[in-house]
Amino acid sequence: MASALPQLAGGTFLSDGGLETSLVFLDKIELPHFAAFTLLDDELGRERLKSYYVPYLELCGETPGAGFILETPTWRASSDWATLLGVDAARLRALNTQAAQMMCAMRARWAPRLSGPIVVSGVIGPRGDGYIAEAPDSVDDAADYHHQQAEALAAGGVDMLAAVTMTTSAEALGISMAAQRVGLPVAISFTVEMDGRLPSGETLGDAIERVDASTPPAYFAINCAHPTHFEHALTSSAPWIRRIQGLRANASTKSHAELDESTELDIGDPTDLAQRYRGLKSVLPRLNVLGGCCGTDWRHLRAVRDAWVS
Template sequence: MLPQLTGQVFLSDGGLETSLVFLDKIELPHFAAFTLLADELGRERLKSYYVPYLELCAEMSGAGFVLETPTWRANPDWAALLGVDSEHLRAVNHAAAQMMCSMRSRWAPRLSGPMVVSGVIGPRGDGYVANAPDSVAAATSYHCLQAEALASGGVDMLSAVTMTTSAEALGISLAAQRVGLPVAISFTVETDGRLPSGEALGDAIERVDALAPPAYFAINCAHPSHFAGVLKRGEPWIERIRGLRANASTKSHAELDASAELDIGDPSDLAQRYRGLKSALPNLNIVGGCCGTDWRHLRAVRDAWGG
């Protein structure tokens, strides 16, 4: 059983791609962080990104850490745009998993809680637009390559993040079953609390849970103000949500897409919103960040959560 399921507090990192592009001024073609795995300089830059988050976790008594691979866009369609063939893509995902496993070996002795290496699988299309195929079978077949490569690299679990449709999420959950790994399914929502597909968050969770239940669900790439209103007490699906990686900005996906500058929001306000969700999400115990967040936001979230 995954240690996250015991209810222990787990931290994770923030907005990897936005931090690299806007704060570190690193060029990421098609927002693909996995391109940095191509050389030693890039790999060292990736590893150094995670360090402040691991240090925050080391300072928190009893906290575990979910160490996620930089493979959000390491799937066939995005790889093709970058001139990466399927054989190289498998190798990239495998290498990303092994790099995170190596980091765990170095950092686990410094933490008082367990470390879990999670292989990230992003949407086939744009994370802000529901443009993936509606076919569950097609999604399963499509995402199996990445799931297999991450599994071969030694990850403990898979994470399907920024899911815009229940069909694609369900396909990844089935792909995870095929490779014998637990999976977390994380949906993104618009400002009305619905998925970009128009599906209600609860309906999407219940559809996936009915056919291929993941280890747990999460929400990412949305500000808490966008979904807090749909978290109604007493709904059984709410108890299945354990993870949250929120955006720093209150802007919509369309506004963020059109923005040339990073909106880091208010770290203190974001942290208090996380804390305020404790009653609405009784099983929430895995917290990280998404677009626009960095170690400063996670420090504020950590401190507010502990308080």
């Protein structure tokens, strides 16, 4: 199943930036608990979500040969977060499926304008906070918890799943198992702190090796951290380095604790960020899926694209 993903064959694949931070800080849209999926509830919200992706798709269309990873706005669309938001189980499932279907429809409209393929990716976020290592500690509990969302996204027609801002290898492994159960390939993306370790304290290499030893995903990625936080952790020549294909970095060099306390968006230095992406080519030989995380928008991705293909 994973072998069908076009990004595994190489080439350059672009994606979007920090969806939630863009909506909250740039567009001044209220998102309780940073839950962008709630915008799917009405036509105005759906149109706002669609318009968010347009500059990124246009950028990809201007990049000869580049493909695009079109991610669903479902980072918070799992049951614990839905309970906090007053969304019942039936509605949650419908919204996940609707998000996937909306992205598939966008692919149909945009595919003729791009020279590379568009891959629809169903996003699954952590059960707890993306900055803190929280429950579930049990791999089986994580697999059971995330299965419902994985199933709903699969029903909507996604090509793959993406577990993002994972803070523990246990939860990442559980989602990899849930993806296997619904018959979809999955990318596992870890959050790291300023010391290059996961919030759980695990090294990036140990976390990748633990997941790979049990239920290997299609590939791994790093997100929700600035490259200065993890560059030093990528000096190994171990096989796990070659398993990292994706990067969605933060715009800011601030720590997660500092970002949590921020009332204004720190967009960092897009040019410097782009050069750091380019600099990772030599240490991450399979890196080819390029997006952004907190604080990034289409301007950062344009700088990344320009640096990457120059």
